[in-house]
Amino acid sequence: MKNLFKLSAVSSFVLASVALPLQATDTIAVTEQNYNQAAAAKYMGNWDKRGADKEIVHLPILVPAGNKAPVVRMNQDSLYSSAIAHADKDGYIHVTIDEFENEPGTEDIYTSVHVLDENSASPMYKVGPGEYSVKIDTDFAFIIFRAGVEDKSDLTNALAAQSRFHVDYSATKEFAPEGYVAPNYDVAQRQAMTKKLKKEFLEAGEDFFYVESSDSPDANNGRQMRSNAQGWGGMPIEVGISNIYRNTKQFDGSVCQQTTFAEPDNKYFTSVTLYDEVGYMLDTDRFSINSYEWDKNSDGTVTISFGCGDDAPNNLETNGEDFNYTVRNYGASHDVEYDLFGGRELKYLAGGSLNPDYKS
Structure with a gap:
């Protein structure tokens, strides 16, 4: 449908993909020009293994700490529901969050839907009930629903909210009945580049940076790659x-x-x-x-x-x-x-040195 390998930059997220049964000569080299696409393939591939290209996959528990989490930089602010869907003939993805219906024993909570394309760009983030459609620049989109958790000891409201999330899979059935197939990027090269970018991100003390599309005027490939390495899946x-x-x-x-x-x-x-x-x-x-x-x-x-x-x-x-x-x-x-409030200037950096940004 669309050109996946744009040289301009994109946004970010991070999961683990599975290599498809191709010959070694069929692997795609990972470079600065396609790292963001390789990152998207990794994480989308991980959810593809869970069947997210056929139906929404709901995580019914808080994301666990440590490397038991399916992706880096996740959090426990919400329960996650994920999907992978193909765009329709006009390039659109269609999703819905139902209205809250006062289910017995539950209360209305924060709900949102987030759409990323195969370039790791984020063309849509919506909060609350509604029928939403967005045009994407690639064949498939990765869709994340969030159901807010106000009390980590009681997930009743968040679990109930997950039933309100819907994705239109009709275009997937029409154009890609086999479902999503992750491009076979060179895993070792992607891992090496990810490790390097993670280190650069923390040393620079950068904030996460994401864009709406690869053609966004503020697209910056280096900054986006570092954000993708440390926390794939953000939004503008x-x-x-x-x-x-x-x-x-x-x-x-x-x-x-x-x-x-x-x-x-x-x-x-x-x-x-x-x-x-x-x-x-x-x-x-x-x-x-x-x-x-x-x-x-x-x-x-x-x-x-x-x-x-x-x-x-x-x-x-x-x-x-x-x-x-x-x-x-x-x-x-x-x-x-505009970054006008504090909260990030602790006194001692790793290793015990004094933080030059610390304000007493």
């Missing part, structure tokens, strides 16, 4: 609707560290999640917190503690392991768009 900034992910450098997990900030006034909610250097959630008893559950200071600010013990405000456990963290802003505010 749309104030009050989409999410903005702010990330940190690596910090020293062997000492108590804290950050205090004014709440960023996001439309929906905010969260902080700890990750290891590779990008998996830190495997401790408490590695994430969101604005539904954190305690505020008397002046209305929020203090998050890292490795400071149970008596510290909103303590997240590091078990002595170095860490970085992502602040997720759901329905991001203008303050977040």
